[in-house]
Amino acid sequence: MRRAGCQANQLTIKLFCLPRILGYGFNPLSIYFCSRQDGSPEAIIYEVHNTFGERHSYVLPVHAAATEMIEQHCPKAFYVSPFLGMDLSCGFRVRPPAAQVEVSIHGKENDKTVITASLSGARHELTDGVLIKTFASHPLLTFKVIAGIHWHALRMVLKGFHIVPRERVVHDAIKAVGGREVQP
Template sequence: MEGRRFASGLYVGTVMHHRVKPVRHRLSYRVFSLLADLDELPRLDRDLRLFGHNRFGLTAFHDRDFGPLDGAGIGLKQWAEAQLAAAGIGAGGPVRLLCFPRVLGFVFNPLCVWFCHRQDETLAAVIHEVTNTFGQRHAYLIPAARGADGLVRQRCDKRFYVSPFMDMETAYHFRIRPPSGEAGEPLAVAIRQTDAAGPVLHASLALRRVELSDGAILRAWARHPLMTAKVVAGIHWEALHLWRKGLAVRPRPPAPAHPVTVVDGPTRF
């Protein structure tokens, strides 16, 4: 990792959604994401002119965009460590959050991925934090174990309403290539959503690391100046297409009583 200035980094790439039933629909668009080492945020705020922590910037990271909606009164890393401790998972190392940053003050994150490490920097758990367009947020905390191929595979049942055109009785299957901080490294999150009869949706985030600097931020913004609008518009455009294709709107149940669903045991295969 010679020459690496920050553990945090920018990651540029593509989001893809492919619904396979009961109708077929696909979308894909270019994005850039921030991998924020939570311990490093004050330094990023100080050293980068085009990035702000809890303040306005060309790009920014605001603590209130993540974690508990009620504002738990503790820092994000402390909140994550409290969730891990409650689940009986030892960590104590870096917590790095993959998310869309605020761009000119605006952001919407359908999915954020928290990589929670032990003190030796091995991966202990992943928190998949989902936000829907109804102002609700929920997280799935799953222990993590890398397979022989370096990938993390996880599974959980759906507990939180996201799309009005998707049944609740489904499951998520995650396949993740976690970040290590190497220059130019790939980072990928693939999600296969299934019902009792098989796959319903395939989604992926395929990214490559760019070292974090003001120049990198400016170039990413110049390529994607309206990224937040593109993300939100893409969600609603997909919903419109699904509605026109005849899919019925599913009723929205109450959000889970607890903001974090803990899944027992990592998946290895």
């Protein structure tokens, strides 16, 4: 966190991710909202997972007193899709945890948007009844996510999309953006 320029010593951290269902979990993106003691946002950690079992975290400080929507940008540093090169910039637009959740991500190459993904929903109290109802209405949610990723990839291959070779590069598991470099 210090490498990203964050100063707070004590943070409250809230995690937004998909649940593990029947022992299986896959989160393409987990978002950690890091807040100061007064509740104001200090940083957001975007933990990205690919289907190769790898993960990478982008630690981005929140510079303004953002309470409604937070917009952050950074260069892409992690191979996620065989259809997207590494010369992308990533943009994140998120609403801090509240009654509604909104997350959108866009990837740009040469200032042209090449991919956009978004999610929105309403917050519910975490009770046994809500968990049972959610499981009944979405019984295989995490399985559906991974199956959907592979199904979409197959459709893209059949349509003739160019596959970007995956380079085996050793990289930091965490990219701190926006701050000064300090020794951990």
